[in-house]
Structure formats: C-alpha cells, structure tokens
Amino acid sequence: MLLLLRVRLEHAPTALAPFECAGFCLVGLRTAVPTGDALIALRWHAEANNTDVTAQLCEAARAQLPAGVALSITASQEDALEQMRAHFGPREVVQWAADPADPSRRAEPPLGDALQHAGAPWLEEVLRAAPGSSGAGAAFVRRLRRDGYAPLLLTASQAALWREVEGSAATWFAQSTEAKLEQAGAYAHIDRKFTGYRDGKYREQLEVRATPGAVHPAPVDADGRLRFSAALSLLVRTLDGVARGLLPHVAAELGCEPRFLAGLCDAAPSAPSDNGSSEDRGEDGGEDGGEDGGEVGGEVSGACGCRGVPLIEASELDAAVTSEAERIRGAARASASFIDAGADAAEAPRLAHSLLRLCRYDSRREGAYGTDVLCEEHHDVGLLTLDVCASAAGLHALRRSDGLWVPVEETALRADGGVALVVMVGDTLARLSAGHFAPCKHRVVAPRSGERVGLPFLFRGRSDAVLDTRPALAAAAAAGRVAHLAELETVTIRDLPSFDSARSILKGWFRSVRKPKPIESAM
Numbered sequence: 251m252l253l254l255l256r257v258r259l260e261h262a263p264t265a266l267a268p269f270e271c272a273g274f275c276l277v278g279l280r281t282a283v284p285t286g287d288a289l290i291a292l293r294w295h296a297e298a299n300n301t302d303v304t305a306q307l308c309e310a311a312r313a314q315l316p317a318g319v320a321l322s323i324t325a326s327q328e329d330a331l332e333q334m335r336a337h338f339g340p341r342e343v344v345q346w347a348a349d350p351a352d353p354s355r356r357a358e359p360p361l362g363d364a365l366q367h368a369g370a371p372w373l374e375e376v377l378r379a380a381p382g383s384s385g386a387g388a389a390f391v392r393r394l395r396r397d398g399y400a401p402l403l404l405t406a407s408q409a410a411l412w413r414e415v416e417g418s419a420a421t422w423f424a425q426s427t428e429a430k431l432e433q434a435g436a437y438a439h440i441d442r443k444f445t446g447y448r449d450g451k452y453r454e455q456l457e458v459r460a461t462p463g464a465v466h467p468a469p470v471d472a473d474g475r476l477r478f479s480a481a482l483s484l485l486v487r488t489l490d491g492v493a494r495g496l497l498p499h500v501a502a503e504l505g506c507e508p509r510f511l512a513g514l515c516d517a518a519p520s521a522p523s524d525n526g527s528s529e530d531r532g533e534d535g536g537e538d539g540g541e542d543g544g545e546v547g548g549e550v551s552g553a554c555g556c557r558g559v560p561l562i563e564a565s566e567l568d569a570a571v572t573s574e575a576e577r578i579r580g581a582a583r584a585s586a587s588f589i590d591a592g593a594d595a596a597e598a599p600r601l602a603h604s605l606l607r608l609c610r611y612d613s614r615r616e617g618a619y620g621t622d623v624l625c626e627e628h629h630d631v632g633l634l635t636l637d638v639c640a641s642a643a644g645l646h647a648l649r650r651s652d653g654l655w656v657p658v659e660e661t662a663l664r665a666d667g668g669v670a671l672v673v674m675v676g677d678t679l680a681r682l683s684a685g686h687f688a689p690c691k692h693r694v695v696a697p698r699s700g701e702r703v704g705l706p707f708l709f710r711g712r713s714d715a716v717l718d719t720r721p722a723l724a725a726a727a728a729a730g731r732v733a734h735l736a737e738l739e740t741v742t743i744r745d746l747p748s749f750d751s752a753r754s755i756l757k758g759w760f761r762s763v764r765k766p767k768p769i770e771s772a773m
C-alpha cells in the first residue's frame with residue numbers, strides 16, 4: 251500500500267515517526283515543493299486493506315505535531331500515484347513497489363512443510379545452468395524472490411570444507427579472550443572495512459575478509475600452523491566464487507545482462523590454484539574493476555565444472571588445506587604483513603568488500619530481552635548472504651511469501667546427505683531491484699545445548715560502485731523487456747542506506763540549509 255504525506259518540511263521527521271515505527275518504508279521524498287512542504291511517499295508491505303491501521307497512524311502523527319500544523323495524507327492509491335507523477339522526477343522516486351499484479355508472485359503454491367528444503371536444487375546444477383533458461387537457475391531465483399531466501403544443496407563431501415572451518419572455529423573460540431584478540435585484533439576497520447574479533451552482547455564474532463594473499467586476519471593455530479587460516483582462505487574463496495556464480499541468474503531475473511551485477515563487485519579474489527600469483531593480478535580492479543568483475547561470463551572451470559567455483563571434495567580437502575597453508579606462509583614472508591598480528595604491517599592489507607562472519611552462540615547465554623534470540627532480527631548489507639546450515643540449528647528466516655518465521659536449519663537429515671546452503675537476499679539487491687527482491691530478515695536463536703558456530707558469508711558490491719541503472723533500463727525498454735531495477739543514476743552502494751532513510755535525508759538537508767554560508771574571501 252502506498253501513502254503520501256504532505257507536511258511542512260520542518261515537521262516531517264515528527265510526522266514520519268509513527269509510520270517508521272510501524273515499518274513503512276520511504277519510497278520517495280520531495281523537499282522542494284513550492285509551498286515549503288515536504289512530500290513523502292511511503293510504502294507498506296502488507297497487501298491487505300489496512301485502513302484502520304493507517305487511520306491510527308495518522309492520528310498518532312497528528313497528536314505529535316504542534317497544534318495547527320497541517321498534515322495531509324493520501325491513502326488512495328490512485329491519488330498517491332497521480333501526485334507522485336506530478337511531483338517526483340524519476341530520480342526522486344527512490345524505491346518503487348514491486349508490481350503487485352506480477353503473476354510470478356502467486357504462481358507457485360506456498361511450501362507445504364516449513365521445515366523441509368524439499369525440491370531444493372543442487373548447487374552444482376544451478377552453477378552449471380545457463381542464466382535465464384528455464385532450468386535449475388531460474389527455479390532457484392524464483393524461490394529466492396518468492397521467499398527472500400532459497401536453499402541450495404551441497405553434497406556431504408562438498409560440505410566437508412564448511413565442517414572443517416566450523417570445527418576449527420570452535421577450537422579457536424575456545425581460547426582465552428587475550429589469545430583471540432592477539433591473533434585476530436579487536437574488531438576495527440581499515441578503510442571502513444571491519445575485521446577482527448569481538449565478544450558481543452549475545453554472541454562472539456570473528457570477521458575475516460579476503461586479501462590478495464589469503465584472509466585478514468589470518469590466525470595462527472596454537473601449534474604455530476596455519477591450518478585454520480588456510481581453511482578460512484579456501485572457504486572465503488569458495489563462497490565468493492559461489493556467489494559470483496549465482497549473480498548471472500539473479501541478473502537474468504532482473505532483466506539485465508548477465509555481468510551487470512558482477513560489474514558492481516570487487517574483482518574475484520585469486521583462487522588458491524593461481525600458484526601464489528595473486529599479486530601478479532595486482533590492482534586488477536579491487537576498487538575500479540567494473541569490467542573485470544569476476545568470472546561470470548559463462549566460462550566453465552574449476553573442479554566441479556561449475557563457473558569458476560572449485561568446490562573441494564572431502565577426499566581432496568586435506569591436501570588442499572595443506573597446500574593453501576604453505577601458500578599463505580609464502581605470501582606472508584613476501585608481504586610480512588598480517589599473519590604476525592603484533593608485527594608492524596608495511597602496508598594495510600587490501601581487503602575485499604565481502605566478508606565471512608564466524609559467530610559462536612552459547613546455549614547458556616541470555617539473549618535479547620531475556621529471550622533465546624542471540625542474534626536479533628536483521629537483514630544483511632550486501633547483495634547475497636550465503637549461510638550453510640550449521641551442525642547445531644538456530645537460524646530462522648522470515649519467509650516473504652507467507653510472513654512466517656522458518657527455522658531453516660531444523661531440517662530432517664536428507665537421505666542423500668545433502669546439506670543446505672541458504673542464500674538470502676541482502677539489502678543492496680533489494681534496493682537495486684526496487685523491491686522485486688526483498689531483503690531477507692533473519693535471526694538466530696540459541697542452540698538447544700552446547701554451542702553453535704554460524705558461518706554467514708556476506709557477499710557485497712564495492713562501496714564506491716555507482717548504481718547507474720539507466721543503461722540497463724534503456725536497453726530493456728528498447729528490447730521490449732521489463733527490467734526490475736530502481737531508477738538510480740549517481741548514488742553509490744555506500745550511500746544507499748542514508749539515501750534511503752527518510753531521517754538521514756532530512757537531517758542532511760537540514761544540515762545543509764542551516765550551515766552558515768562560507769564567507770567569501772576578499773580576493
């Protein structure tokens with residue numbers, strides 16, 4: 251449902267508050283209306299006719315405004331649309347509701363059993379499928395859109411790498427706080443990219459990111475070996491490759507060319523099989539590489555024959571980890587940077603935008619508001635989050651199609667040993683697609699006993715990537731296709747959240763009008 255508020259600009263934040271609390275999101279804002287009013291378009295996800303709720307919220311908003319301040323609210327869809335057309339240029343309409351008449355939204359029946367990952371395709375199948383075809387890739391993306399998340403299956407053998415990291419992480423977390431801080435550094439950022447260890451209110455976290463050489467931080471095992479770091483490096487590279495392999499399918503669903511999303515991302519981190527030549531690839535687009543953004547053109551490579559993704563089988567894992575550890579040790583000597591946590595790094599490591607967040611949840615900890623929720627409901631910043639079902643269940647996802655919380659890890663063991671890799675929509679994708687994809691809300695509850703190690707991988711675009719969708723929209727229009735893309739031109743991924751928040755837009759606006767004008771120098 252769409253609402254349009256009109257109120258004097260200075261009262262806009264107050265008038266907005268009740269709507270924000272109720273979960274309405276800003277879809278448009280126009281502050282330069284000739285009358286001095288702000289015109290604010292809001293969308294609410296509920297499709298039912300909620301006139302009662304709207305009326306209550308209007309009343310709440312009016313009650314907070316000083317007496318005599320006019321607040322006009324248009325709840326009629328036709329009026330709202332008409333006014334928006336009259337007042338908003340395409341660039342000011344920052345988000346647009348997905349077409350409710352889109353038949354694909356209702357074409358599939360809701361899942362029969364909330365707990366089963368029935369009908370989930372194998373990851374390999376999806377990575378092999380041609381984007382835009384009617385096969386496994388398209389089915390996966392339809393489900394991702396319908397529910398906000400979609401499971402993909404790994405064989406038990408392919409999941410061995412995740413289990414290795416899960417086990418090593420548990421051992422690593424069992425160390426003293428001092429040891430963890432010494433090895434991983436306290437949670438902090440380099441150039442706005444956070445990494446390191448922190449013991450949060452409800453859970454412990456270690457965040458690592460790919461570097462050209464390995465990962466940062468790269469913890470050293472108690473016996474001085476780099477097995478954990480090596481497994482982390484392999485896992486980060488594998489997950490990064492998997493995410494890139496999924497992008498063309500998502501792009502096809504959006505109606506844009508397969509490489510469009512990859513062009514917004516870092517260059518792919520070097521694969522371990524590059525024989526340590528990662529530095530040769532040098533600066534190949536860490537920050538600027540629109541063109542080289544990953545191997546997504548459809549070339550088939552890698553051990554499983556999937557696009558650029560060598561999924562490591564259990565039988566190869568030990569050798570792969572050993573050789574990756576050797577490679578890291580070599581790279582560390584070369585750059586002497588981030589393996590010795592205490593050493594003076596010659597230069598700051600170049601960190602990827604994507605990150606692996608290792609989370610330890612202890613069943614004995616009290617969660618938010620005295621519940622067992624150890625990671626509060628949120629959605630992730632990024633394009634896609636990939637989270638393999640942990641050995642101990644705890645992850646819940648809010649299913650878009652019916653608004654139910656689904657305990658996605660409480661899955662009966664599959665007879666074939668398949669392990670679900672849950673793919674969730676991140677806010678950048680949701681925003682870029684103008685709501686065609688919705689960000690997947692999720693949370694984590696305490697495991698029933700013992701602990702749970704979660705390994706979400708947040709696959710993100712480059713923070714400085716400019717989301718210019720005009721060429722893609724124009725190309726789609728010329729071809730008579732619909733492109734499910736927001737009309738964006740100059741905003742970068744970094745600025746997207748503040749661009750979207752009514753409060754911060756207004757705050758920015760107030761700051762700019764209140765700031766005293768610089769006094770021009772005499773000459």
Ligand SMILES: O=C(O)CCC(=O)C(=O)O
Pocket residue numbers: 607609625630637645692693694703704705706
């Ligand atoms: O523990 C998990 O599996 C997921 C945690 C999560 O969603 C997050 O840290 O963003």
Ligand SMILES: [Fe+2]
Pocket residue numbers: 628629630635692706
């Ligand atoms: Fe998350």
